[in-house]
Amino acid sequence: xxxxxxxxxxxxxxxxxxxxxxxxxxxxxxxxxxxxxxxxxxxxxxxxxxxxxxxxxxxxxxxxxxxxxxxxxxxxxxxxxxxxxxxxxxxxxxxxxxxxxxxxxxxxxxxxxxxxxxxxxxxxxxxxxxxxxxxxxxxxxxxxxxxxxxxxxxxxxxxxxxxxxxxxxxxxxxxxxxxxxxxxxxxxxxxxxxxxxxxxxxxxxxxxxxxxxxxxxxxxxxxxxxxxxxxxxxxxxxxxxxxxxxxxxxxxxxxxxxxxxxxxxxxxxxxxxxxxxxxxxxxxxxxxxxxxxx
Amino acid sequence: xxxxxxxxxxxxxxxxxxxxxxxxxxxxxxxxxxxxxxxxxxxxxxxxxxxxxxxxxxxxxxxxxxxxxxxxxxxxxxxxxxxxxxxxxxxxxxxxxxxxxxxxxxxxxxxxxxxxxxxxxxxxxxxxxxxxxxxxxxxxxxxxxxxxxxxxxxxxxxxxxxxxxxxxxxxxxxxxxxxxxxxxxxxxxxxxxxxxxxxxxxxxxxxxxxxxxxxxxxxxxxxxxxxxxxxxxxxxxxxxxxxxxxxxxxxxxxxxxxxxxxxxx
Amino acid sequence: xxxxxxxxxxxxxxxxxxxxxxxxxxxxxxxxxxxxxxxxxxxxxxxxxxxxxxxxxxxxxxxxxxxxxxxxxxxxxxxxxxxxxxxxxxxxxxxxxxxxxxxxxxxxxxxxxxxxxxxxxxxxxxxxxxxxxxxxxxxxxxxxxxxxxxxxxxxxxxxxxxxxxxxxxxxxxxxxxxxxxxxxxxxxxxxxxxxxxxxxxxxxxxxxxxxxxxxxxxxxxxxxxxxxxxxxxxxxxxxxxxxxxxxxxxxxxxxxxxxxxxxxxxxxxxxxxxxxxxx
Numbered sequence: 001x002x003x004x005x006x007x008x009x010x011x012x013x014x015x016x017x018x019x020x021x022x023x024x025x026x027x028x029x030x031x032x033x034x035x036x037x038x039x040x041x042x043x044x045x046x047x048x049x050x051x052x053x054x055x056x057x058x059x060x061x062x063x064x065x066x067x068x069x070x071x072x073x074x075x076x077x078x079x080x081x082x083x084x085x086x087x088x089x090x091x092x093x094x095x096x097x098x099x100x101x102x103x104x105x106x107x108x109x110x111x112x113x114x115x116x117x118x119x120x121x122x123x124x125x126x127x128x129x130x131x132x133x134x135x136x137x138x139x140x141x142x143x144x145x146x147x148x149x150x151x152x153x154x155x156x157x158x159x160x161x162x163x164x165x166x167x168x169x170x171x172x173x174x175x176x177x178x179x180x181x182x183x184x185x186x187x188x189x190x191x192x193x194x195x196x197x198x199x200x201x202x203x204x205x206x207x208x209x210x211x212x213x214x215x216x217x218x219x220x221x222x223x224x225x226x227x228x229x230x231x232x233x234x235x236x237x238x239x240x241x242x243x244x245x246x247x248x249x250x251x252x253x254x255x256x257x258x259x260x261x262x263x264x265x266x267x268x269x270x271x272x273x274x275x276x277x278x279x280x281x282x283x284x285x286x287x288x289x290x291x292x293x294x
Numbered sequence: 295x296x297x298x299x300x301x302x303x304x305x306x307x308x309x310x311x312x313x314x315x316x317x318x319x320x321x322x323x324x325x326x327x328x329x330x331x332x333x334x335x336x337x338x339x340x341x342x343x344x345x346x347x348x349x350x351x352x353x354x355x356x357x358x359x360x361x362x363x364x365x366x367x368x369x370x371x372x373x374x375x376x377x378x379x380x381x382x383x384x385x386x387x388x389x390x391x392x393x394x395x396x397x398x399x400x401x402x403x404x405x406x407x408x409x410x411x412x413x414x415x416x417x418x419x420x421x422x423x424x425x426x427x428x429x430x431x432x433x434x435x436x437x438x439x440x441x442x443x444x445x446x447x448x449x450x451x452x453x454x455x456x457x458x459x460x461x462x463x464x465x466x467x468x469x470x471x472x473x474x475x476x477x478x479x480x481x482x483x484x485x486x487x488x489x490x491x492x493x494x495x496x497x498x499x500x501x502x503x504x505x506x507x508x509x510x511x512x513x514x515x516x517x518x519x520x521x522x523x524x525x526x527x528x529x530x531x532x533x534x535x536x537x538x539x540x541x542x543x544x545x546x547x548x549x550x551x552x553x554x555x556x557x558x559x
Numbered sequence: 560x561x562x563x564x565x566x567x568x569x570x571x572x573x574x575x576x577x578x579x580x581x582x583x584x585x586x587x588x589x590x591x592x593x594x595x596x597x598x599x600x601x602x603x604x605x606x607x608x609x610x611x612x613x614x615x616x617x618x619x620x621x622x623x624x625x626x627x628x629x630x631x632x633x634x635x636x637x638x639x640x641x642x643x644x645x646x647x648x649x650x651x652x653x654x655x656x657x658x659x660x661x662x663x664x665x666x667x668x669x670x671x672x673x674x675x676x677x678x679x680x681x682x683x684x685x686x687x688x689x690x691x692x693x694x695x696x697x698x699x700x701x702x703x704x705x706x707x708x709x710x711x712x713x714x715x716x717x718x719x720x721x722x723x724x725x726x727x728x729x730x731x732x733x734x735x736x737x738x739x740x741x742x743x744x745x746x747x748x749x750x751x752x753x754x755x756x757x758x759x760x761x762x763x764x765x766x767x768x769x770x771x772x773x774x775x776x777x778x779x780x781x782x783x784x785x786x787x788x789x790x791x792x793x794x795x796x797x798x799x800x801x802x803x804x805x806x807x808x809x810x811x812x813x814x815x816x817x818x819x820x821x822x823x824x825x826x827x828x829x830x831x832x833x834x835x836x837x838x
Contacts, residue, residue, distance in 0.1 A: 010695065012491060012495045016749050017440065017441065021511070021512035021513070022498065022501070022502060022505075022512065022513040022516050022536065023512065023513065023514050023515075023516060024515075024516045024517070024518075025514065025537075026442070026514075026515055027438060027442035027443075027446050027514055027515060028441075028442065028443050028445050030446075030449070030515070031445050031446070031448065033447045034449050034546065035571065035688070035695060036571055036572060036577055037572035037576070038575065040512065040514075043498065043516050043570055045494065046832070047487050047490050048482055048487055049482065049483045049486030049487040049490060050480055050481065050483065051480055051481050051482075051483050052480050053327050053480065058594065073667030074576075082781070098807035099480070102480035102481075105480075105482070106480075106482070109482060124579065125579070135484065136465070136490075141483060141486060143486070143487075143490065147518070153575060153576060153579050154572065155572075155576065156576045156579060159579055159580075159582050159583055159720070160582075160583050161582070163579070163582060164615060167519045167598070170579060170600070171597065171598050173571060174598040174599070175598050176571065176574050176575050176578050177569060177571065178598065178601070178602060178605075179578075181578035181579060181581050183583055202623035204622070204677055204678060205625070205677055206622070206623060206624055206625025206626070206676060206678075207624070207625060216624060216637045216640070217621050217622055217623060217624075217637050217640050217644060218622050219468075219522050219619060219620065219621055219622075219644065219648060220620045220621070220622055220678060223341070223678075224618060224619055224620050224648075227618040227620070228616070228617070228618050228652065228681065231616045231618070231684075234591070235614060237589065238593070239593070242591055244591060244592070246592040246593065246594075247592070247593035247594065247614070248592075248594060248596075248598070249594075249596070249598070250593060250594060250595040250597065250614055251595055252595065252614065252616065252684050254671075254682060256814045258605075258637065270614075272593070272595070276581065276582065276633075278577060278578045278581035279577070280713070281605060285650065288819075288820050289557055289713065289817045289818070289819040289820065290557060290819055290820045290821065290822045291557045291819045291820075291821050557713075557819050
């Protein structure tokens with residue numbers, strides 16, 4: 001099951017070798033699991049603490065960043081023809097592939113450790129997965145933390161790969177009923193750095209009107225482009241992990257960080273459940289509308 | 295009724311005596327009350343236990359990640375005392391168990407390094423007169439709500455006890471040299487990963503040990519809480535909590551849910 | 560409570576085994592559908608013959624001259640315009656994305672709206688949906704709605720259809736009171752009529768603009784109107800009113816009654832929408 005040499009700490013192995021099951025599921029989710037024939041084996045988790053700085057974010061150089069071979073880059077030229085040390089001669093959006101890659105490393109390490117714990121228990125899948133990532137006590141350390149409940153499907157052989165899902169309980173039961181099998185959780189982060197052009201900076205500073213006669217309010221193209229692009233990148237990362245399967249129950253969130261005036265990072269994070277259809281959809285009868293008496 | 299070995303205060307004895315005359319108090323909602331009746335239990339009284347504990351000080355090494363065993367012990371013993379007293383109250387009432395247990399920690403201004411650990415819940419008794427005490431001959435405890443208790447009974451499981459494990463851990467500070475970064479890259483810090491792993495796994499193992507003593511077949515609703523209390527950000531208590539359960543019947547009586555669309559907001 | 564409609568019992572355990580076993584075989588095309596809907600919402604959609612297609616989004620940021628928040632009178636026209644344009648562009652983008660993936664509409668749109676002293680941002684995320692297996696349609700027929708998939712389902716069952724998002728915004732200055740007036744009113748209980756009037760008319764014009772956009776879509780109603788109002792964090796004397804709702808129209812000839820069943824719930828938490836266990 002686990003071809004890679006185990007990197008689980010001793011304490012984890014000791015815990016997992018004990019008899020009784022543990023489950024992070026609520027009682028109703030636990031009951032639903034039993035109903036589905038999923039036997040809870042144990043709460044499994046995985047961590048990865050990463051050194052985290054915004055290094056490589058060297059900020060603004062003398063000339064625009066050449067860009068990595070694969071990432072998104074967009075350049076903005078100053079239309080004013082002014083040469084002055086106070087005037088931005090150029091602006092640029094570029095994808096910070098190294099941030100995206102480190103994030104993926106952290107998430108994947110924690111994820112594979114969690115699967116390794118599940119493998120130790122002889123689990124077939126992990127349900128009710130919870131993920132979090134955040135700064136740890138020290139500056140410059142980010143911890144990725146994943147946990148879930150490992151389960152075994154009663155009267156079924158072990159699958160080639162341990163499957164996983166954020167779902168549990170009735171929601172998971174309905175996924176099966178609707179004709180889907182959970183494959184894995186998928187998650188990605190896109191990071192776009194914005195070094196403002198002169199126009200962007202004036203507009204973001206609220207002084208854009210100085211540079212154009214009539215436009216009192218205008219769309220800030222460079223920011224809009226970075227925002228829409230980072231969302232597109234996050235979605236393309238996830239799509240690349242689907243291999244023809246579907247993404248269910250996704251959530252997409254955005255985060256903007258300002259390092260200095262005219263220097264921003266725009267992040268988009270997308271995560272959800274990769275699921276696969278195993279039978280044709282059998283539409284259920286229209287649900288009964290109810291009104292609660294209270 | 296009076297158990298010579300118990301250490302409950304006088305006022306408690308008095309309150310409990312009143313409850314034995316047939317009045318019950320509980321912090322259950324009406325819904326929970328009805329559901330508990332539905333599975334053959336009757337609430338007998340609101341019970342609590344408390345312990346004010348002085349947590350000692352332990353020196354920590356600045357640059358070393360380690361468990362602070364003295365603090366771990368203090369945090370564990372204090373909760374255990376509060377829980378035991380709550381169980382004693384329940385036993386006084388002839389209860390079979392306690393549901394809806396909440397564990398809290400309060401800090402008061404007057405007590406430096408002292409904290410009050412409180413356990414409260416509603417004691418319940420089986421209506422068929424058959425004892426449901428756990429393997430240790432004590433009332434079972436659980437943090438399940440009335441709804442959860444009902445649902446769990448439908449699956450053929452019975453709670454045995456609220457089990458917990460704790461581990462107070464000091465996480466090393468990083469030296470200036472280290473912070474500034476050796477490689478200029480976002481890379482894993484294996485020592486940190488290991489330390490955090492170790493701390494949480496210890497807490498969970500201890501919780502499982504408790505469940506094993508109760509002869510439980512599993513633990514449901516496991517929560518892992520992380521708190522720094524008043525120790526500063528580098529010292530963290532990892533507390534694992536859950537309800538240990540055993541299977542008492544093969545029967546699953548959970549009805550197939552009906553799909554509805556609620557028009558309530 | 561009436562007995563539930565008898566259903567052919569599905570052997571859930573066998574289904575789970577079958578599902579999991581399928582993971583080891585070649586994957587069958589799941590259509591690369593992406594959605595942020597819950598399974599309940601997806602099942603609801605399917606019950607009326609619709610399906611999710613893809614997660615879509617649209618963002619727009621419009622600049623605001625920083626000086627516009629300085630003390631003035633009446634409406635802050637440029638801020639109102641920036642808000643209106645930002646809505647319009649973000650909606651156009653999510654609409655275009657939906658058209659590109661063959662959606663007939665977008666449901667459950669999360670609207671995030673941020674107002675800064677120098678720019679106004681609107682970002683939208685939702686799931687494009689279509690009748691099962693349907694081909695792409697003309698762009699003008701595609702709706703964008705912040706109704707949840709569940710509300711969309713109920714609305715369709717009742718014979719109505721969503722047409723799009725109606726929005727209206729109005730930013731105004733709170734009127735000034737002279738020092739003498741402030742002193743004079745200090746010890747009295749009086750209505751500050753000019754304040755009442757200013758706030759009243761600002762709220763009215765936001766609603767009016769929203770209604771205008773609904774009429775432009777040939778809607779006969781706007782449901783789930785949410786009005787967000789309050790002073791700006793960065794300029795307390797400027798107050799914003801923003802109204803958003805989904806434009807609807809009767810699609811069938813008459814309204815269809817849905818005849819709800821009454822239930823008593825034993826859950827304490829108010830689960831607003833979920834398939835629940837009724838024992």
